[in-house]
Amino acid sequence: MGKKDLITRLNEGVVIGDGGFVFALEKRGYIMAGPWTPECNVENPEAVKQLHREFLRAGSDVLQALTFYASDDKLKNRGNEAGIKFTTQMVNKAACDIVKEVASEGDALVAGGVSQTPSFLSGAQKDAVKQEFRNQVEVFVANGMDFLIAEYFEHVAEIELAIQVLKETKLPVMATMCIGPTGDLHGVSAGECAVRMGRAGADVVGVNCHFDPSTALETLRLMKTALVAAGLTKVHLASQPLAYHTPDAGPQGFIDLPEFPFALEPRILSRYDMHKYAREAYDLGVRYIGGCCGFEPYHTRAIAEELADVRGRGPPGKKHLPWGAGLAMHTKPWVRARANKEYWVNLQPASGRPFSAAYAKPDSWGVTAGNELLMQHAHETTKEEQAQVWHLSAPKTL
Amino acid sequence: MGKKDLITRLNEGVVIGDGGFVFALEKRGYIMAGPWTPECNVENPEAVKQLHREFLRAGSDVLQALTFYASDDKLKNRGNEAGIKFTTQMVNKAACDIVKEVASEGDALVAGGVSQTPSFLSGAQKDAVKQEFRNQVEVFVANGMDFLIAEYFEHVAEIELAIQVLKETKLPVMATMCIGPTGDLHGVSAGECAVRMGRAGADVVGVNCHFDPSTALETLRLMKTALVAAGLTKVHLASQPLAYHTPDAGPQGFIDLPEFPFALEPRILSRYDMHKYAREAYDLGVRYIGGCCGFEPYHTRAIAEELADVRGRGPPGKKHLPWGAGLAMHTKPWVRARANKEYWVNLQPASGRPFSAAYAKPDSWGVTAGNELLMQHAHETTKEEQAQVWHLSAPKTL
Amino acid sequence: MGKKDLITRLNEGVVIGDGGFVFALEKRGYIMAGPWTPECNVENPEAVKQLHREFLRAGSDVLQALTFYASDDKLKNRGNEAGIKFTTQMVNKAACDIVKEVASEGDALVAGGVSQTPSFLSGAQKDAVKQEFRNQVEVFVANGMDFLIAEYFEHVAEIELAIQVLKETKLPVMATMCIGPTGDLHGVSAGECAVRMGRAGADVVGVNCHFDPSTALETLRLMKTALVAAGLTKVHLASQPLAYHTPDAGPQGFIDLPEFPFALEPRILSRYDMHKYAREAYDLGVRYIGGCCGFEPYHTRAIAEELADVRGRGPPGKKHLPWGAGLAMHTKPWVRARANKEYWVNLQPASGRPFSAAYAKPDSWGVTAGNELLMQHAHETTKEEQAQVWHLSAPKTL
Amino acid sequence: MGKKDLITRLNEGVVIGDGGFVFALEKRGYIMAGPWTPECNVENPEAVKQLHREFLRAGSDVLQALTFYASDDKLKNRGNEAGIKFTTQMVNKAACDIVKEVASEGDALVAGGVSQTPSFLSGAQKDAVKQEFRNQVEVFVANGMDFLIAEYFEHVAEIELAIQVLKETKLPVMATMCIGPTGDLHGVSAGECAVRMGRAGADVVGVNCHFDPSTALETLRLMKTALVAAGLTKVHLASQPLAYHTPDAGPQGFIDLPEFPFALEPRILSRYDMHKYAREAYDLGVRYIGGCCGFEPYHTRAIAEELADVRGRGPPGKKHLPWGAGLAMHTKPWVRARANKEYWVNLQPASGRPFSAAYAKPDSWGVTAGNELLMQHAHETTKEEQAQVWHLSAPKTL
Ligand SMILES: [Zn+2]
Ligand SMILES: [Zn+2]
Ligand SMILES: [Zn+2]
């Protein structure tokens, strides 16, 4: 629609992605933690619109329609009201409408996304899995999305199927997995995953979620090396990590950390942590630089400010002076002394929590695949099951 | 207007205040850190409206018009564009309009607030100071505020003047100082400050900003004792602390902490920290329980959930199950095991920052009152002055 | 014997005490943790002698005979071999002989000490309690101790009895309690304890053990104020704190910290922490400056080096250059850069333990006095009792 | 002399080494930090003897003569008095006499050791370097050492020369390098270093100093793999790490950590940390398990207790009950509850230092090899040089 397409933008410079809608809207009161479904697109479109606007002002070049988990099985899961009142069609269409409206206030691209499905892990036929993706993709195409995203996959075998479906549309395709440097859950190395995503046809490959920026860039280094070795030099890199520090996460990421999801606050990156991330990503050659869970508009703004030199422009919103310059007008000289980059680059912010350690040990209960405790079932977790896990884990009381 | 007034609500039970608009809107991209002025009421009313709505959904019984620093001197300060485009009248009226519109979607009260003035410290005549307050109060009265707030005062002598002006209106008056257990900046004890505020006519007295919930409640204990001893038993208590842990703050609060204002992230309270705060405040007898800088809607929601038992209702928004109940449906048993109160109450969240300590030492440069470095002047900080403080503080480079 | 007596030395300047023999010899392999009895005076006198020598070289002006817990009930307790092979008489005499021998190699005073007794808490008659003290004191007098110490008392009522007995000898008496700023276990304030010790006749009063230097000095400030107010201006102050940081200890000190006694390593003070302690103690007016559990010879050496300016001499041993001067000869310039006081004064040493927090919560199990769990009995802890506490406290295993 | 030789002992089971004499004697007041020379063998033999005895009691099967840095150039360095009063011959002989005397009180082997020389780095001829080693070795052979050690080498090229010299004697030879997983300072991998040491004739190869047990075992894993691949299956492994946690050390180890050498206290391993080390070393196949800087007798005792099951005996000294059993007799039930292994294995000891982080960044000043700052010279560091580094590093003062 007159807007430059994704690939052109990536070839010409950096594309800044947006942030973590699910977590942000949960904190604002519009998404319920647990189901994590986005019926708010229909119930409270003004809230979703406002958040998209904030990312646009912060410098996002892309507005992703809030369609994560907007699939039938999720909306109807475990008695979730959402699935009773709203259909997948309604929610996805509303999501697309909202991003198109907000994108028109700027020059952003809009995208619709699919994620990993329960079907795949249950051993469904490839065609059945691909059909699930097709159901969502049809809505995206019908509603004018500029490109498509396959994100949050733990198995490259499944994202390959998703990419194939997305490529049927002729739209540009970005594919990111929620894996770390150790590769996917079938043991495929990160590099090999990247190559397979590239060969499946993805225009942009990378990682999202589960890990902090440092770890994500570590994974991307492996991916880049493999892509180059495989001659896939036209494929771009994308990083959309958490906005939480996770140096202590295990191979499966932050979900296993004891603090997930309600006590991750101490790990939140500062805007200056984000400057560091943006520069390192750029220097690595990543050209799609965004974020996932934990990212708020000011985090994205920091990316836009850091890379203003290579983009030739800062974020559209004009309510921020980089590197704390605004403190130059404070009454106390020691606070004015903080109005410079050196100060914030070198600061190691105190946690204010003397009873907290720096690292936690990820939970796993020493349980390996095959253990009865990991067996899934269709029905809702029973009271008996829940009592069992509570008994196994609850702290001792006198 | 058919709504129960503030005093009645306090006499009958808990009134939940809202949160920290200035910091929240700064992160959303609408308020510039440094000037901290709220011209966004005029420039982006939809953003301000949305945030008020989120606090209403979260359980706030009060929506404070965003008028902090909305005074002529602040809006016109140091070349701030705001003062050129918008008058105090415009900004304050817009702020009032917005809260009235949102409050009408629920049963919330609306309030306008005044804060400490530069005039007072410059030794202006009491009448001149009071006139500054009157300028703002007139707008509030003309625009239908239900009650008035005097907040963020470091000198009880000044808040007394403010209370006197606010009482001229016959509206209920809440007065909170941004002091800690050591009292105000003239050395008046916290208890004495409370008594003086009460005697000046405030219906509700307490503290806001500068300190974390623990410290705020420590100060309120002192205030309560003094009020009782002085026979001011009808005066209610209010607490609106930071949502940041500040166990290491000095007597003047978080502004002197090295992390202020851009690296406070690790100190952010979790929703479960807020449950603890709400219950302790309630048990102390505080009946106006809200928050200041750092509070986001989910923090207020936690207060509403904690005190649902005494309020007979939870927050209006229905997208949250208390105490992590939503995790009961997770695939991993060790994550399901987190769906209970015991788990979150006992968790000491890791910081994810191995190079950070728990405490920082507040800055003061060993500078005492009278030192040349603390002398203020009307004009903007000069480049020479700023170079001097940077030289004094910048880390050494090789 | 030609040596200046304790009081003269205190009136003229600082007297440096020695360190924590029980903990040091436990680490060297000569005292068993649990019984903590000093039969090593008889079994391995060369080891005890060597440690005394190290403290003498480090600058100790006093060598305390290792008689802590050298009483009949302790030596014979719970099947302890010690009580079968050695009598109280043997152990105490051996202890005295050793310190006299080593003291003669320098100009140190020798002292014998008594501590709190089980009898007192069992409600024994005052005379019975005093007789227990007399039994030990007789050995000290017969063996040429220069002065006497009553240390490690939690009840001022008991240390008063001890002081009375010690004063019968006409020797100088030092009395220290293992209490913190909150006072003794009967609720008597720290200041009141000091006054009572002074009035009972102690020449030197203060604190030892249970708390770190900061806390000990806090307690001593209270004691000093009370002594001055009571006109007891001739009484000297003594501090012999732990060499462990205990900012998180409860009112009863380090024994309730989860790390007691075998994982206190991270809390060990550095020699530079000790410089700070020595100077603060001196500035407060404390003239008997020593240490208790955790103190090793190099800690005492740091005190002697810090106060060399007021003592006119450094420690006898010549194998140390203060403030890291010895590093000036290192090959790496950044290590040479550490050869100055500024560096070490400002360094906050990292713990190297990312899974450890700064603070621990002292144990108490929420058990108050009177609870069945706190009831004592004469016989050894039974297997059933031990199984009970293990069941109540053991971590959960899957 | 009737004692089983080193190789036989290693083939039959675990040989427990002793600990860090230089650091331990520095704390006791007998070795000066900076020069670190062991003239105390002559000046205070009783102190050296006592420490050897403590390690023997703790379970050491080997007593290393304290000859580290007992070479002419070190003793005479920079005006060190030691070199004026005592010759290398005197010091080394005294060291050998002392260990032989103490070893005869048990069944321990005695060993003499050589370390890296300044000559090698200065580019001296191989023969010149080897002669330096020969000078010391002659004294060891003449004085009845049971085996020889080449330890604390950062270049495998140099330790090869040392091994060659040591093998001339026909005595068993142990060779350990102070390197980490990244290999030696010439870029030779750890595995390659092990193979070269083995091929040079060393009977035992491994690592000592510079790194904590975890890191040392990581390096040994690499060494073991390489030795097996090279068919050097008869060569035994030795580990003598620091008793300090160094997860944050750089490739050159703890000397570059800001806390070296005077503020390492928080990093000291507990006895339970040592149990873990001993078991992991044993499981890896390491049969010479000892320690270096920071190890005190109780650390070695912990190794002996952990491996009592495979050795068929515990440490000779009888003043310790494993796993805190001694606490079973404490008055407080929550302290008695600590008398079990589970408790100590799971405890993460608090640091007691809220202003300290877990990690420090090793110093290097961004200085690479070749930089003028790293140039060495023969003469003592001048005042001008020292002033330069202090200026470059000293904290800013107002
Ligand atoms: Zn995410
Ligand atoms: Zn505030
Ligand atoms: Zn003690």
Ligand SMILES: [Zn+2]
């Ligand atoms: Zn070493």
